[in-house]
Amino acid sequence: MTPPVTSPATAPQILARCRGLIRPALCRAVRQLHPWHGEITAFSLGWDGVDGGDVPGAQGKGVRQALAVLGAEAVGAKAGSAVAGAVAVELIHTFSLLHDDIMDGDETRRRRATAWKAYGTGPAVLAGDALFAQAVQTLADAPGGTCVPAVRLLAATLTDLVRGQADDLLFESRPWTGPDAVRPHEYRLMAEHKTGALLGCAAGLGALLGGAGRTEADALTAAGRHLGVAFQAADDVLGIWGDPAVTGKPVHSDLRRGKKTYPVLAALASGGPSATELGALLRGGLLDDAAVGRAAGLVDAAGGRAAATAEARRHLESARACLESVPLAPQALEDMLTLLPYVVERTG
C-alpha cells in the first residue's frame, strides 16, 4: 500500500533531504581548501576523496546542516538561503572534531583512525585551522545584508565552543569529591558551550540567513542549545550503559576512562550512601573490570542514570517550548519536532 502523500517525513528522511541539499556547496567549500587540507577534510567527513562518494558508515548524520536548513524554512525562507550557514556549521563541526581528537588523544572515530592518527598532529591542527578559516569566509561572503548578524552569531559560537572544550579538559584534573568537585550545573554549562552552541548556531544561522528578525532567530538558537544539552545527557547515558554492539565502544566505556559525565556527577551530588561508596571507588583511580561494573551499579543506585535521563527529557522539552514560542512555518516546525527526539533518543 502506498503511504498517503501527507505522511510526515521520518527523521532519517529529513536528514537525507538536507544532506542532499547541502552536499554540492559543502563539496565546493572543501575543494576550495588547499589540496592537502581538502584530503584530510574529506577523510574526516567520511568521503572517498574530495570528489568522491561516501565511505559507508563513516559519515556524521548531518544534524547541524539540517537544523540550518529547517531554521530557514521555519521562518518562511527557501532552504537555499541557509546554504552558507549550513556549510559553515558543518566545517566548524569538522574543525572541532579534528582538534578535539588531538586534545583528547582519541585514536578512532566512526570506526576509522582519527585525522591526527592518520595524517599526524601538525597536519591535523592546520587542516582544522583551514576549516575554521573557510567557515568564516563562507559566511562572510554570503550575499545580502544578513551577513553581519550571521558572522556575529558564528563568532560568539566559536568562543563558546572553545570555552566548553577548555572546561571539559579542565574537569579531568578536578577531584571527584570535595569542595573542588565538578557540580552538575557546571557540567551542564560546559555541555551547552561544547555541544549546544553549534547546534543553536546552526538553527539560528538558518533563520538569520532566511531574513528572520531577532526574536525568531533567538528562539531557534535557544532551541538548538537545549537540544545540545539534551543530547549530551543522553550521550552520557550511552557512554556508560550503551550496547557495545551499537556504540562500537566497550561496555561502561566512560567509567573505564574515568570521564566525568552527567550521570556520575549527579550520582555523586545526590549525597546518599551509594554516592559515598561511588566517591570512594572513583578516588582510587582507574578501575578494573569488576570495579567498573560496581561503579555503574552505584551510579544507577544513586539516581545518576535517572537524573541524566530526566535532564535529557527536560532540555528536549525546553527545546520544543522555544520552537513553539514563536510563529514558525508548520511544515518546518513539524520536521524539527521530528528531528529533535531522534537526535536525543538514538541508541548508538
Next chain:
Amino acid sequence: MTPPVTSPATAPQILARCRGLIRPALCRAVRQLHPWHGEITAFSLGWDGVDGGDVPGAQGKGVRQALAVLGAEAVGAKAGSAVAGAVAVELIHTFSLLHDDIMDGDETRRRRATAWKAYGTGPAVLAGDALFAQAVQTLADAPGGTCVPAVRLLAATLTDLVRGQADDLLFESRPWTGPDAVRPHEYRLMAEHKTGALLGCAAGLGALLGGAGRTEADALTAAGRHLGVAFQAADDVLGIWGDPAVTGKPVHSDLRRGKKTYPVLAALASGGPSATELGALLRGGLLDDAAVGRAAGLVDAAGGRAAATAEARRHLESARACLESVPLAPQALEDMLTLLPYVVERTG
C-alpha cells in the same frame, strides 16, 4: 639641544606609540578569554600574566598593530577607529605563532619556551583556537558599517595564512633539485601568504575601519603584502648569515635545519657550477659543521644571498610604490615609510 618639534618619529617611537594605543584593548580582549587561554596568551605575548606588565625582551615589536593604526591615520581617520582591527591582527598573529610552533616542533621563541612546550600540545592548540575565535568576534562586533568588508578581509587573510603554512610544511618533503624542486616563485607566493597576508590585512583593516574606499584599502593591503615578502627574504638572509649574538640562533641556523629558504632556492635555480655542487651537498641530508659552512659559501657564490637581498629591496620598493599610488595623509605616510625599511632591514 632639544630637537625641533617637527623632527620625524623614529621607527621604535612609532611602534611604541601604537603599542601604547592598542594595549588597553588588547588586554581587554585577552581578559575576555577563558582564564586558561588568557594565561597561555599572556605568556605568548611576553606579558607577566593577564594583568601584568611586559617581561623584558619577550614581546614582539607589534608591527601588525602599528600598520593597522597607521592604515587608519593614512586615510584621515583617528587612530581609535583602528583598534578592533589592530587587536584582531595581534590575536591572529599570536594564534599563528602558537600553532606554527607545534607544527614546526620549535621549542623556544624569543628566548623562552614556546607555549606547547610550556603548557602541552592540546592546551596550545585550544588556546590558539580561542585567539582565532576572539579575533573574529572582536572584528565582527566592531561598530559601524565597516565590519562587513573588514571581516571579509580577515577571513580571506586567514585562508591565505593556513595555505602559506601548508606550503611551507610541504616544501620540507620536496627535493632540493630536479623537476619537483621548490622554485623561487613558489617560495615567494608561500611567503606572501604566510607572512605578507597578515601584514597586508593589518594595514587594510586600519583603512577599512577608518572608512576608506576600496582603492585606498587595496593599496594599503598590497603594501603590507609586499612588506611581508621583503621581510621574509631579509629574514632568510639572517637565518643563514645573521650574527648569533643578535639573532639568538646558531650560525647558519637555517642550513643546519635543512630549511628551504629563498637564498638557497635562488642559488640552486641559478644553474652554475656552485649551484650544482650545492645541490649535491644538500641532497646528502643534514650537514655537519664543516659542510654547513661550505654550503653557506656556495649559496653566496651561486648568487643566492644577493638574490635574496635584491628580492627584499624590490618588494620594499613595491610596498612604497603601493603607498604612493593613492592619496594618503602625509604624517601617517611618513610614519609608514619610516617603518617599512626598519622592519625589513633589522639585524636580529
